[in-house]
Amino acid sequence: MSKFLTHFLFTYYIEYMAYTEEELKKELETKEYEYGFYTDIESDTFPVGLNEEIVIAISKKKEEPEWMTQWRLEAFRIWESMEEPTWANVHYEKPDFQKISYYSAPKSADPNKTLDDVDPDLLEMYRKLGISVDEQKKLQNVAVDIVVDSVSVATTFKKTLAEKGIIFMPISEAIKEHPELVKKYIGSVVPQKDNFYAALNSAVFTDGSFCYIPKGVRCPMELSTYFRINQAGTGQFERTLLIADEDSYVSYLEGCTAPSRDENQLHAAVVELIALDGAEIKYSTVQNWFPGNSEGKGGVFNFVTKRAICEKNAKVSWTQVETGSAVTWKYPSCILKGDNSIGEFYSIAVTNNYQQADTGTKMIHLGKNTKSTIISKGISAGKSQNSYRGLVQINSRADGARNFSQCDSLLMGNECGAHTFPYIEAKNKTAMIEHEATTSKIGEDQIFYCNQRGIDTEKAIALIVNGFSKEVLNKLPMEFAVEAQKLLEISLEGSVG
Amino acid sequence: MLKIKDLHASVDDKEILRGINLEVKAGEVHAIMGPNGSGKSTLASVIAGNERFEVTQGSIELSGEDLEEVSPEERAHKGVFLSFQYPVEIPGVSVTNFMKTAINESRKAKGLEDMPAKDMLKLIREKSELLEIDRKFLSRSLNEGFSGGEKKRNEIFQMAMLEPKVAILDETDSGLDIDALRIVASGVNKLKSKDNAVILITHYQRLLEYIVPDFVHVLHNGKIVKSGGKELALELEEKGYDWLKQETAV
Ligand SMILES: Nc1ncnc2c1ncn2[C@@H]1O[C@H](COP(=O)(O)OP(=O)(O)OP(=O)(O)O)[C@@H](O)[C@H]1O
Ligand SMILES: [Mg+2]
Numbered sequence: 001m002s003k004f005l006t007h008f009l010f011t012y013y014i015e016y017m018a019y020t021e022e023e024l025k026k027e028l029e030t031k032e033y034e035y036g037f038y039t040d041i042e043s044d045t046f047p048v049g050l051n052e053e054i055v056i057a058i059s060k061k062k063e064e065p066e067w068m069t070q071w072r073l074e075a076f077r078i079w080e081s082m083e084e085p086t087w088a089n090v091h092y093e094k095p096d097f098q099k100i101s102y103y104s105a106p107k108s109a110d111p112n113k114t115l116d117d118v119d120p121d122l123l124e125m126y127r128k129l130g131i132s133v134d135e136q137k138k139l140q141n142v143a144v145d146i147v148v149d150s151v152s153v154a155t156t157f158k159k160t161l162a163e164k165g166i167i168f169m170p171i172s173e174a175i176k177e178h179p180e181l182v183k184k185y186i187g188s189v190v191p192q193k194d195n196f197y198a199a200l201n202s203a204v205f206t207d208g209s210f211c212y213i214p215k216g217v218r219c220p221m222e223l224s225t226y227f228r229i230n231q232a233g234t235g236q237f238e239r240t241l242l243i244a245d246e247d248s249y250v251s252y253l254e255g256c257t258a259p260s261r262d263e264n265q266l267h268a269a270v271v272e273l274i275a276l277d278g279a280e281i282k283y284s285t286v287q288n289w290f291p292g293n294s295e296g297k298g299g300v301f302n303f304v305t306k307r308a309i310c311e312k313n314a315k316v317s318w319t320q321v322e323t324g325s326a327v328t329w330k331y332p333s334c335i336l337k338g339d340n341s342i343g344e345f346y347s348i349a350v351t352n353n354y355q356q357a358d359t360g361t362k363m364i365h366l367g368k369n370t371k372s373t374i375i376s377k378g379i380s381a382g383k384s385q386n387s388y389r390g391l392v393q394i395n396s397r398a399d400g401a402r403n404f405s406q407c408d409s410l411l412m413g414n415e416c417g418a419h420t421f422p423y424i425e426a427k428n429k430t431a432m433i434e435h436e437a438t439t440s441k442i443g444e445d446q447i448f449y450c451n452q453r454g455i456d457t458e459k460a461i462a463l464i465v466n467g468f469s470k471e472v473l474n475k476l477p478m479e480f481a482v483e484a485q486k487l488l489e490i491s492l493e494g495s496v497g
Numbered sequence: 498m499l500k501i502k503d504l505h506a507s508v509d510d511k512e513i514l515r516g517i518n519l520e521v522k523a524g525e526v527h528a529i530m531g532p533n534g535s536g537k538s539t540l541a542s543v544i545a546g547n548e549r550f551e552v553t554q555g556s557i558e559l560s561g562e563d564l565e566e567v568s569p570e571e572r573a574h575k576g577v578f579l580s581f582q583y584p585v586e587i588p589g590v591s592v593t594n595f596m597k598t599a600i601n602e603s604r605k606a607k608g609l610e611d612m613p614a615k616d617m618l619k620l621i622r623e624k625s626e627l628l629e630i631d632r633k634f635l636s637r638s639l640n641e642g643f644s645g646g647e648k649k650r651n652e653i654f655q656m657a658m659l660e661p662k663v664a665i666l667d668e669t670d671s672g673l674d675i676d677a678l679r680i681v682a683s684g685v686n687k688l689k690s691k692d693n694a695v696i697l698i699t700h701y702q703r704l705l706e707y708i709v710p711d712f713v714h715v716l717h718n719g720k721i722v723k724s725g726g727k728e729l730a731l732e733l734e735e736k737g738y739d740w741l742k743q744e745t746a747v
Contacts, residue, residue, distance in 0.1 A: 443585070445585050449587075452569055453602075454603040455598055456570045469589070
């Protein structure tokens with residue numbers, strides 16, 4: 001129930017407009033930019049198209065300080081000079097960036113809408129995922145009536161976090177309240193010019209979250225229950241910045257197992273993780289964007305840049321379960337800068353029907369005795385295409401660096417594809433790199449064996465898929481793992497005739 | 498209990514079973530022998546409902562119910578069990594998890610709740626002791642990396658867990674060492690009752706010394722060409738199949 005309140009708080013931040021003298025002055029200074037335009041942006045949705053005025057207007061809407069506006073503009077100019085990448089093994093109609101509206105006020109609940117108005121298929125899926133009725137309402141933008149209880153829960157969370165000095169808030173708020181931290185770290189791992197989508201995100205991001213764990217603090221809870229529902233409403237260009245100060249620890253869960261039918265086709269998020277000396281960050285994602293229907297119509301394009309920097313003795317683990325999106329382009333990476341730092345990547349990517357996924361990771365070994373582990377499990381069904389793309393780079397001064405990679409693909413049926421593109425660049429002869437890859441198919445004999453023991457085909461596939469994915473599922477926090485497991489079953493439903 | 502009438506079955510338009518008649522009553526043990534490729538495993542598969550094979554003629558009845566429209570999993574729920582000649586591997590799925598799923602799916606089909614964990618543990622303990630299976634074994638992935646004999650013993654462990662009405666053991670004895678054969682056979686004997694039946698598919702008389710059959714049938718070219726008592730197995734051991742093949746060729 002905590003989830004509702006946090007959602008409520010989140011939207012509140014966005015809608016609330018503080019107007020200080022200081023800001024008024026700044027606004028006047030930049031008045032000429034928005035002249036003739038500002039009236040337009042009084043409305044909740046910006047006109048389509050992207051130009052400097054829009055970028056400034058977003059910044060204005062978020063009441064950002066001048067340095068942030070400038071940072072966005074810089075990103076925009078870089079983006080303008082870039083080309084959309086085409087190297088990934090995905091095919092789609094390129095979005096027209098001038099036909100997208102880059103700012104929409106958060107939707108508020110419609111008091112007249114009830115669950116009876118919601119697509120019964122979706123409700124059935126929610127039921128299978130064990131999502132509570134209130135949560136379903138929230139996801140469907142239906143007014144939720146229980147607030148009292150959530151207030152206390154969320155307050156407890158806030159209190160516990162505050163006592164430890166943990167900062168956890170929407171990034172738009174952090175820009176105002178903790179400018180020194182944001183200024184120092186934003187773009188430090190994923191610079192504006194990093195890639196086409198990252199540049200776009202840097203220019204137009206509208207919300208996301210910010211988290212700072214102080215020195216030596218172990219965050220006492222998974223930052224998940226607190227957050228899960230928020231994500232359902234987040235926009236197209238989400239920006240996350242997570243800083244774990246020296247010797248701290250945090251486990252962060254992102255995403256939502258509930259299927260999100262977002263009318264926004266294009267999603268380009270940026271996530272930056274900073275693990276300072278001796279810190280550990282566990283970042284788990286379950287992503288279930290609308291993949292398009294069984295004919296391949298609709299569906300979300302998900303182009304994400306996620307990267308972590310690990311200082312001395314630091315450790316970052318990325319764990320992801322990807323079942324959604326029509327097109328996914330995503331490579332959570334680790335820069336192992338400090339000596340003895342560790343990077344891990346555990347991934348399950350499921351594609352069905354006409355979905356296309358090109359995912360993987362990059363492990364950049366810069367420090368001595370750095371270690372990385374990559375376990376990637378791709379499951380393809382229907383007519384889908386599932387690619388793993390991984391880069392292991394060992395720098396010349398990274399003595400004693402080690403990597404272990406394992407890429408397993410599971411195919412269902414004859415019309416899908418699995419591809420592996422492992423790239424290895426080792427510039428230090430002491431590097432030890434191991435790579436294993438397997439491809440298997442769910443066999444009729446395996447299914448019959450299960451059937452013979454009383455397990456129907458649907459359940460048999462779930463069992464086989466879960467077995468195949470076990471090493472990765474085991475890395476997820478308990479509660480999330482159960483949801484992920486159910487999600488796998490549902491995503492593959494009807495994939496064998 | 499199990500009544501097979503004039504059963505014909507084919508795969509890819511190739512007829513493999515050509516008119517099998519067999520009746521197995523509760524409390525009985527039947528042995529099916531016959532040369533390689535005669536159709537023994539096919540018969541077992543068809544009884545279990547494997548859809549790779551098309552039943553072109555005849556019928557299979559279980560306790561008076563025609564199985565034609567009954568799916569393999571429903572047959573299992575009704576008490577059909579097949580110990581596979583070649584058990585398949587399911588990586589990442591532990592024997593325990595697999596059994597738990599199997600038992601609970603059967604219970605669900607009967608409108609029962611999942612078996613409480615406590616009872617499940619007790620059952621596992623009891624049955625793994627019956628078959629002298631080290632419990633560490635049960636946490637391993639199903640059949641993955643199991644030796645030939647371990648796979649077979651694990652099949653019978655599953656049988657013990659599921660307590661079927663009709664158990665078909667397809668060459669369970671092959672691959673078992675002498676001690677294992679004794680353990681598995683005595684396990685099967687303990688599971689046997691007046692309410693269930695066992696069909697043993699085997700090439701060797703040895704198993705039949707442990708599990709004594711009431712009837713022995715010889716399958717050749719998709720047909721039962723000879724039936725008799727347990728002494729028929731001894732005769733086969735002595736003479737081989739040639740005399741029968743010749744007899745039927747005439
Ligand atoms: N899926 C299949 N496709 C084609 N032919 C098959 C198939 N399954 C079985 N057969 C053929 O059917 C015949 C009977 O096979 P089956 O496995 O039933 O023999 P069996 O009596 O069990 O032999 P063995 O004693 O060697 O186990 C063989 O000729 C076999 O090649
Ligand atoms: Mg056989």
